[in-house]
Amino acid sequence: TRPVLTVPGLVQIRDILAQLEAPIVSTLTERINLATNHSLYANGGQELLSFLKQREVVSAASGRYDYGKLEYPFTQPLIAPDISTPSNPFPPGRFHQDSFSGNGNITAFYIDTLVPFFSSPTSYYYHLDNSTIDDDAVLNLDATLLALLSHRAHIGKIVAETKYESNVTGFTTLIEAQDSAGTRVLVTNTTQEAGVSSQAFTAAAAFSDAWLDAGALVSNDFASNLQNATAKLFRELIDITTEIEIQYLLQRLN
Numbered sequence: 713t714r715p716v717l718t719v720p721g722l723v724q725i726r727d728i729l730a731q732l733e734a735p736i737v738s739t740l741t742e743r744i745n746l747a748t749n750h751s752l753y754a755n756g757g758q759e760l761l762s763f764l765k766q767r768e769v770v771s772a773a774s775g776r777y778d779y780g781k782l783e784y785p786f787t788q789p790l791i792a793p794d795i796s797t798p799s800n801p802f803p804p805g806r807f808h809q810d811s812f813s814g815n816g817n818i819t820a821f822y823i824d825t826l827v828p829f830f831s832s833p834t835s836y837y838y839h840l841d842n843s844t845i846d847d848d849a850v851l852n853l854d855a856t857l858l859a860l861l862s863h864r865a866h867i868g869k870i871v872a873e874t875k876y877e878s879n880v881t882g883f884t885t886l887i888e889a890q891d892s893a894g895t896r897v898l899v900t901n902t903t904q905e906a907g908v909s910s911q912a913f914t915a916a917a918a919f920s921d922a923w924l925d926a927g928a929l930v931s932n933d934f935a936s937n938l939q940n941a942t943a944k945l946f947r948e949l950i951d952i953t954t955e956i957e958i959q960y961l962l963q964r965l966n
């Protein structure tokens with residue numbers, strides 16, 4: 713049996729989302745400064761996914777994807793959804809696991825849009841044979857970054873729960889009609905989105921300044937590249953988070 717888990721309020725969840733921006737931009741900064749063997753991402757990211765799979769088997773064994781962790785694997789079976797019954801009700805404010813994962817959207821975005829930014833001709837790993845390629849170092853950072861992006865987006869599940877709790881009647885009507893467009897309208901807050909994007913912009917500037925000040929080996933277009941990649945990344949993260957909120961809500965009464 714699963715524990716009864718209640719979700720924090722919206723203000724606290726927005727803090728949790730804000731606190732993930734530094735680690736995400738930090739990892740992106742590390743990743744963007746490594747030279748890349750682009751064949752790792754060919755054929756739908758076959759090599760990347762097989763690397764993730766080996767790691768995720770170990771992660772799953774240590775409980776990383778257990779109920780309520782809000783961490784979801786890219787290659788392992790997903791946790792079974794909750795079913796509400798009279799003897800096991802899910803009152804508003806209680807987390808209710810659904811069957812949707814945003815990880816397919818995240819890998820597609822990563823491979824199609826983010827990887828093209830990973831074009832540094834230099835690498836901070838120094839090899840005596842002068843090679844700049846280090847596939848294992850690259851894939852380890854990809855795995856770390858993807859796990860952070862996935863965690864950030866899946867926080868959308870608890871955003872959705874807290875929004876549901878604060879407007880049970882409004883959402884219940886939409887859920888009963890399975891109205892995804894109406895649900896999207898009700899969960900969207902463009903003022904909050906602008907705040908998230910602006911914090912991401914600030915973080916990207918801070919990390920590129922810090923790397924330059926610290927004398928790191930970077931390419932000429934590093935700062936602007938990081939800025940552009942961060943802007944695209946957070947726009948997409950907000951969209952995927954929103955989609956995860958909608959899918960969670962549509963299954964909320966199951």
Ligand SMILES: O=C(O)C(=O)C[C@]1(C(=O)O)C=C[C@@H](O)C=C1
Binds near residue numbers: 871
């Ligand atoms: O903070 C919220 O209200 C959220 O739903 C999260 C989030 C985000 O991803 O940061 C997503 C959609 C909203 O339009 C605003 C922000």
